[in-house]
Amino acid sequence: MENFEHRLARIAATTEQALRDLLPPVAGNPIAAPMHHAALNGGKRLRAYLAIESAALFGLDAVNTAAAIEAMHAYSLVHDDLPCMDDDDLRRGKPTVHVKWDEATAVLAGDALQTLAFEILADPLTSANASVRIKLVADLARASGANGMVLGQVQDIAAETATTPFTLDQITELQANKTGALIEWSACSGATLAEEDAGPLATYSAALGRAFQIQDDVLDVVGDAELAGKRLQKDAEAGKATFVSILGLEAAQQQASSLIEQACDALSLYGSRADPLRQVAQFVINRNL
């Protein structure tokens, strides 16, 4: 079986190439260059991996769903980095869009990346079946809008200015909205493409998403800023409650491990075909950036 690091890198390269082809060409369109800068960022492409490997369980290709979810993720990062939000100058070691261009360009490039995500899903190349495509659109809209990712970002901003630190339940809910919803969409998209039951993948990705968020908090404390290409320990500086500040470092790491075990257990139905999804689950808690 293909080595995990190789598989992850291969899927990232495939997704990056697909995105490059789906983005508007830079020549002749002034918003295209900032969109390329934001979307072709050399990320790990975890969401693309989940989309492609969940579809592979059912013998399907899924490069379009992978590109769509990465366009959606890229939009959220461009807007989160804005001065009025997290005010981040660096993303993966490169200047953020509002730093390299300006704030108006960052708002508009983010807007157009969100639109592109839906445009990609609506394309017949995503699936020949219109019912499948519209279900992907409906599910992604639910996961990313006012009851999903956007709500999570609103709750995250509220957590920063809250007079009493958020409770574990509140942090769990905000993270489930902010990050979990798109991770779940990605992992379930393969079953949607195949018109199969997404139940086991929903269980897998709910646990995976929580473990991912805990590990993010862990890395914010113990991680290497240079390696991550972004500022770390922002939460501690802001006095913001995190999984680590509430549970402690060791218990947080234990909980992440236990969630990864649950995630992998949910895949038993698929036997060894689900090994790529088990490997990425282990990677989520062993990664150092």
Place this chain on the structure above:
Amino acid sequence: MENFEHRLARIAATTEQALRDLLPPVAGNPIAAPMHHAALNGGKRLRAYLAIESAALFGLDAVNTAAAIEAMHAYSLVHDDLPCMDDDDLRRGKPTVHVKWDEATAVLAGDALQTLAFEILADPLTSANASVRIKLVADLARASGANGMVLGQVQDIAAETATTPFTLDQITELQANKTGALIEWSACSGATLAEEDAGPLATYSAALGRAFQIQDDVLDVVGDAELAGKRLQKDAEAGKATFVSILGLEAAQQQASSLIEQACDALSLYGSRADPLRQVAQFVINRNL
């Protein structure tokens, strides 16, 4: 036949009610109130009127497509009003979202309104036919993204800082992207819902859109700021080329009238059933706000 003003007001009220039901409830969701503020703004609902009356040509209801296009339009206004873009404090006489709340809230409420537009179109209540729904999504994504409305806004910002004023062709292109694309989507959506040829409606709405933009420039010069509920003569102050600055006031008004004639001619196929679309075309050049 129902009086035009009454019809316009009735459709605006129907659309506002539908939007209210489709928006997340304000209780328990902190991003819902700014979304309501932005979307339930007492606008003329021209796009909703086009969606509903184009569907009525084919005997269909279209309250969902009307609500979707107004959610998309509302998102674009919230982002256009931001300090980094047009920096407007007032919209229809009310404080804009970033004034009433803050910039982060305005970015996020706009983001969620865009998502909501696609979520509404993906709902089976929009059409029982998945192929119809996915075509509405695909067409709206094309009209509103990096090759449509967002591009128009980018071009509009470029026009403000251009060292040589834009030419008539450049203004026509930027306005077609910024405003025309959503107007065309609205007027063609009825044919899409009915799975009928959208050709006549595309011709109608391309001419209507151009007339609308010319009249906007006319009103920016001769309009009443208090009536409009927004700042006027911004373009003249900014030394920005407009249809009026290039053509002169009288020729601009003549061109708008001639375009409305063309728009109405394109509807001959539909006979008197298209009278509501002819009436709104006359309204576009006779309106005073």
